Amino acid sequence: MKVPLLDLAAQFRTVEAELREAIDRVLVSQQYVLGPEAQALEAEIAEFCGAKHAVGVSNGSDAIVAALMALNIGPGDEVIVPAFTFYATAGSVERVGAKPVFVDILADTFNIDPDAIPDAVSDKTRAIIPVHLYGQCAEMDRIMAVADRHKLAVIEDAAQAIGAEYNGKGAGNFGNAGTLSFYPTKNLSAIGEAGMVLTNDAKLADELRCVRLQGQTSSYEHARLGANFRIDGIQAAALRVKLSWLNQWNENRRKHAARYNEGLQNSVVITPPVNEACKHIYHQYTIRSPKRDKLRAHLNDAGIGSGVYYPIPLHLQPAFIGLGYKRGSMPVAEQASEEVLSLPVFPEMTAEQQDYVIETINQFK
Numbered sequence: 001m002k003v004p005l006l007d008l009a010a011q012f013r014t015v016e017a018e019l020r021e022a023i024d025r026v027l028v029s030q031q032y033v034l035g036p037e038a039q040a041l042e043a044e045i046a047e048f049c050g051a052k053h054a055v056g057v058s059n060g061s062d063a064i065v066a067a068l069m070a071l072n073i074g075p076g077d078e079v080i081v082p083a084f085t086f087y088a089t090a091g092s093v094e095r096v097g098a099k100p101v102f103v104d105i106l107a108d109t110f111n112i113d114p115d116a117i118p119d120a121v122s123d124k125t126r127a128i129i130p131v132h133l134y135g136q137c138a139e140m141d142r143i144m145a146v147a148d149r150h151k152l153a154v155i156e157d158a159a160q161a162i163g164a165e166y167n168g169k170g171a172g173n174f175g176n177a178g179t180l181s182f183y184p185t186k187n188l189s190a191i192g193e194a195g196m197v198l199t200n201d202a203k204l205a206d207e208l209r210c211v212r213l214q215g216q217t218s219s220y221e222h223a224r225l226g227a228n229f230r231i232d233g234i235q236a237a238a239l240r241v242k243l244s245w246l247n248q249w250n251e252n253r254r255k256h257a258a259r260y261n262e263g264l265q266n267s268v269v270i271t272p273p274v275n276e277a278c279k280h281i282y283h284q285y286t287i288r289s290p291k292r293d294k295l296r297a298h299l300n301d302a303g304i305g306s307g308v309y310y311p312i313p314l315h316l317q318p319a320f321i322g323l324g325y326k327r328g329s330m331p332v333a334e335q336a337s338e339e340v341l342s343l344p345v346f347p348e349m350t351a352e353q354q355d356y357v358i359e360t361i362n363q364f365k
Ligand SMILES: *Cc1c(COP(=O)(O)O)cnc(C)c1O
Pocket: 059, 060, 061, 062, 085, 086, 088, 089, 131, 157, 159, 160, 181, 182, 183, 194, 195
């Protein structure tokens, strides 16, 4: 049997007819950039996430850049980010000319350690970007308390967490803004590139719309620095189709996760603990094992796909070497990068496929 890490072809079979119809609608309308599909998507995503405003952008990385720009964060400013996340969380900070300051993570949830944030705050700190890694929210109560105390903005990187909740409230609604990615492997995926910024602040929403449109306030009048961060009409139409399936897809992921938790409880791997305040949507189901690489090879030999997110923590990435961090400075993130392994948890995975993954892991000593 073969079990891929993600089976996008299976998803395509579910939505193919609807997708073709949606693309056709855009072709006929000729509204390829922003337009009615993008507007409708923004309203639907805002509603889905429980946010007042949603601003469609080009991708999840630009969503972070746009949020930073709209908050006027730039050269001379510092922004706190977890050391264990995808490159774009910190890369976006450097793209606006600000400096990322890394903070270690919690060993159980892999999210930023709220207690470690105060030590990273300086008189230049302007914002914190917590990441809701793998689909589970960071500890937003404690993070917001630190942010309030130090008067810092908060941008939640919710690229992996659309539909996740913390104390019953949707990811992306705790800080000034929340950013989403619709990269093809994400829980809600475009048929190309797209992203979104959520906010409950009407003024910030206006600023974001201005930033994504070259800083334009009226035709060819540019009030501020902006860029082309516009969302594409075909992507918006495709995303509207898939959004109608997202609750069911996220529920399937949660069922698979519960089944893994049970099936792997006597194995040698550590299953992912869930913070009781969180509704986890399992963008990834990530186990840990000190023998991660051997386990991965064992799965690979059995025809089972797996992923390592992420093998190098950001403070040790060549791209950020100039920031001066050394190995040993973020021990929890460093250990996680050596031990994490994400298993297939895609919504369409069958019970037979999952049983095979569980059996194969239980054979591993
Ligand atoms: C995917 C992802 C991004 C970037 O999104 P793109 O749409 O690929 O630009 C940013 N942060 C995290 C945590 C992500 O997983």
